[in-house]
Amino acid sequence: MVENIEQRSPDDEVVMDKPTSQWSDLWKKEDYMAIWLGFFILLVGVLIYFNNAPSGMDQTISSANATLEEQADRAPFKTIEWYQAMDAKSKLKATGSSIGKTIKEFTSKPQGWSGNPVHAFYMSEETAGEIRRKASVKYEAASQRAQAALEEAKQAQQAAAAANFNNESLNEQATDEIIQWREAKAGASSAKKKAGVSAYNQIPHLIGLMIVLAVFFGIGMKFMGKSFGQFVKGFLFVFLIAILAYTAASNATMKHYGIGYAAWAILFGLIISNTVGTPKWVMPSVQTEYFIKTGLVLLGAEILFGKILSIGVPGIFVAWVVTPTVLITTYIIGQKLIRIPSKTLNMTISADMSVCGVSAAIATAAACRAKKEELTLAVGLSLVFTSIMMILMPAFIKAVGMPEILGGAWMGGTIDATGAVAAAGAFLGERALYTAATIKMIQNVLIGVIAFGVAVYWCAKVDCAPGQRVSAVEIWHRFPKFVIGFITASIVFSFMYSSMGADVSYAVIDHGALRGMSKIFRGWFFCLAFVSIGLATNFRELREYFKGGKPLILYVCGQTLNLCLTLLMAYIMFYKVFPEITARI
Amino acid sequence: MAKSRNKSNDPGSPGAEGEKAPAGLRGVAGLLVSMGLVYMFMFHLGPALEQGAWIKPMADFIEERNIESSMYFYTEVEEFSDARLNWQHTMTYAPRAFTEPPLCP
Numbered sequence: 001m002v003e004n005i006e007q008r009s010p011d012d013e014v015v016m017d018k019p020t021s022q023w024s025d026l027w028k029k030e031d032y033m034a035i036w037l038g039f040f041i042l043l044v045g046v047l048i049y050f051n052n053a054p055s056g057m058d059q060t061i062s063s064a065n066a067t068l069e070e071q072a073d074r075a076p077f078k079t080i081e082w083y084q085a086m087d088a089k090s091k092l093k094a095t096g097s098s099i100g101k102t103i104k105e106f107t108s109k110p111q112g113w114s115g116n117p118v119h120a121f122y123m124s125e126e127t128a129g130e131i132r133r134k135a136s137v138k139y140e141a142a143s144q145r146a147q148a149a150l151e152e153a154k155q156a157q158q159a160a161a162a163a164n165f166n167n168e169s170l171n172e173q174a175t176d177e178i179i180q181w182r183e184a185k186a187g188a189s190s191a192k193k194k195a196g197v198s199a200y201n202q203i204p205h206l207i208g209l210m211i212v213l214a215v216f217f218g219i220g221m222k223f224m225g226k227s228f229g230q231f232v233k234g235f236l237f238v239f240l241i242a243i244l245a246y247t248a249a250s251n252a253t254m255k256h257y258g259i260g261y262a263a264w265a266i267l268f269g270l271i272i273s274n275t276v277g278t279p280k281w282v283m284p285s286v287q288t289e290y291f292i293k294t295g296l297v298l299l300g301a302e303i304l305f306g307k308i309l310s311i312g313v314p315g316i317f318v319a320w321v322v323t324p325t326v327l328i329t330t331y332i333i334g335q336k337l338i339r340i341p342s343k344t345l346n347m348t349i350s351a352d353m354s355v356c357g358v359s360a361a362i363a364t365a366a367a368c369r370a371k372k373e374e375l376t377l378a379v380g381l382s383l384v385f386t387s388i389m390m391i392l393m394p395a396f397i398k399a400v401g402m403p404e405i406l407g408g409a410w411m412g413g414t415i416d417a418t419g420a421v422a423a424a425g426a427f428l429g430e431r432a433l434y435t436a437a438t439i440k441m442i443q444n445v446l447i448g449v450i451a452f453g454v455a456v457y458w459c460a461k462v463d464c465a466p467g468q469r470v471s472a473v474e475i476w477h478r479f480p481k482f483v484i485g486f487i488t489a490s491i492v493f494s495f496m497y498s499s500m501g502a503d504v505s506y507a508v509i510d511h512g513a514l515r516g517m518s519k520i521f522r523g524w525f526f527c528l529a530f531v532s533i534g535l536a537t538n539f540r541e542l543r544e545y546f547k548g549g550k551p552l553i554l555y556v557c558g559q560t561l562n563l564c565l566t567l568l569m570a571y572i573m574f575y576k577v578f579p580e581i582t583a584r585i
Numbered sequence: 586m587a588k589s590r591n592k593s594n595d596p597g598s599p600g601a602e603g604e605k606a607p608a609g610l611r612g613v614a615g616l617l618v619s620m621g622l623v624y625m626f627m628f629h630l631g632p633a634l635e636q637g638a639w640i641k642p643m644a645d646f647i648e649e650r651n652i653e654s655s656m657y658f659y660t661e662v663e664e665f666s667d668a669r670l671n672w673q674h675t676m677t678y679a680p681r682a683f684t685e686p687p688l689c690p
Contacts, residue, residue: 257631259655271615420654
């Protein structure tokens with residue numbers, strides 16, 4: 001955040017920057033520091049994973065692609081061999097290398113648990129053995145079901161092949177059997193993971209990670225002219241609350257409700273700051289924007305434009321037409337009809353509701369410089385509605401007999417949180433999951449465009465006096481510079497993704513530098529940011545923003561529009577404009 | 586994000602230690618009550634509610650498939666990786682019945 005701040009008028013809560021830029025901003029301002037720290041992590045990720053590509057990757061890819069070509073020519077549906085070839089490629093992950101496993105082990109958040117919270121950090125060999133024994137029984141059963149489903153799929157495929165794939169009924173039957181096999185296989189894979197549980201002790205790793213992150217951010221603070229020692233001392237407290245937040249989010253019941261670390265981090269912070277008060281020595285480490293901006297630079301790398309081009313035209317239409325329409329319309333409704341007092345609150349809720357929940361809220365709030373209370377409110381609304389929609393939407397879709405693909409597209413475009421989309425989609429079926437996930441993924445990619453657009457709009461139109469013309473230089477001075485890092489990371493990684501090809505990129509970028517490095521640290525940084533928000537927020541201030549229930553009304557109005565438009569567009573795209581693509585899914 | 590005028594990011598502001606933060610026994614009592622409410626929700630109310638007819642099927646399904654339903658971005662959810670692969674291959678290696686040109690390079 002820029003240090004020079006002036007107020008527009010005594011009654012106006014909106015603050016604006018005094019536009020100046022200096023060379024020393026490059027190391028003194030947190031916007032730039034966030035870029036350097038984020039780029040450092042990405043560079044380390046690239047260096048590690050590009051040099052640890054899975055062995056035999058090229059041969060596996062070429063052999064699988066040959067099979068896929070052959071099977072595509074063989075039958076009018078995706079055969080068992082087609083799926084097996086795809087599965088072979090899906091196992092190619094640089095994160096599976098020994099260094100990838102080590103990084104995962106040392107940076108892991110607390111483990112999933114139910115009943116005993118100690119299991120989030122420590123599990124003895126005896127307990128692990130007991131869990132393994134119980135899970136093995138389930139795995140055996142799931143494995144047998146998957147095997148039986150495969151046999152039935154093989155028989156159905158053979159019957160279709162015997163008719164030279166010209167009998168439509170036999171083809172359809174084979175397709176259905178193959179889909180059932182895929183679902184049974186997915187169940188068996190999950191059961192296998194549970195059956196493979198082993199003893200662990202997370203505590204030394206968490207202590208190590210805490211030291212690494214304290215030094216990492218502390219060095220940045222030193223460059224920015226703050227005290228390294230004071231930051232590190234307070235950071236230990238902030239990190240401990242972040243661990244608590246992750247622990248609560250790892251609870252099985254909380255996962256069922258889709259309540260993630262962001263909610264717990266804010267809640268625990270709020271409880272402390274509004275009861276015993278945040279200790280004074282912790283405040284130098286309550287650096288919401290520093291953590292968020294560094295996390296956002298990492299998030300930029302995960303926004304791969306090349307990726308969405310390879311995953312389907314109808315989804316692009318649904319996500320890229322409906323989402324901006326809903327975002328802009330909701331913002332206008334908020335300004336003109338509901339009269340939300342704060343433009344930044346209006347924009348943060350609109351983006352959070354129309355794009356993809358928490359991650360969009362973080363990016364937009366940072367781009368338009370919303371206040372921490374506004375981000376808290378937007379995230380809170382999103383989490384409540386996500387839990388409700390995750391449970392109600394699949395039930396409604398099943399009850400009215402809506403086609404799986406239409407239902408998946410509808411949920412993918414409307415349920416805010418990405419994880420909840422996966423749960424609701426998979427609950428309906430594999431096809432619904434694939435459609436829902438694709439649309440949500442395209443929406444995720446839209447975050448970059450929206451954050452950039454909002455930052456420019458705010459600099460050029462909102463953060464200036466009415467009627468004032470703002471020059472390009474002034475826009476540059478006011479522009480939140482971390483957005484440049486965010487966009488640069490996205491462009492560089494998108495370029496690498498496209499130039500390496502989808503298959504190699506899957507192994508070393510997606511399942512290497514991104515999931516093996518960027519994702520892990522980004523999660524921790526956002527969690528630290530939400531803890532900081534909670535530690536610096538007062539309930540009374542928060543209540544002020546909720547006055548008259550206007551944010552709730554805005555969310556409900558926007559989501560209603562979103563539900564209607566997404567359903568309409570999904571129907572048009574998947575059933576009227578691109579029915580041949582729907583048939584392939 | 587902008588700094589609000591009450592400077593609640595700063596030490597001594599509401600929410601931080603100092604002037605308006607509830608102090609002493611009242612603060613400790615508030616902390617204990619809040620912790621108690623969290624405990625009640627996590628260990629009693631939450632598990633009881635998820636036995637309801639509307640929530641149980643979804644809760645069981647998430648448990649069985651081990652879905653990270655509380656995550657916020659596609660790189661954090663394994664199902665998205667599978668979905669992306671499936672779509673990409675469906676578009677690139679479409680079965681022969683679909684004679685249209687590939688929809689992606």
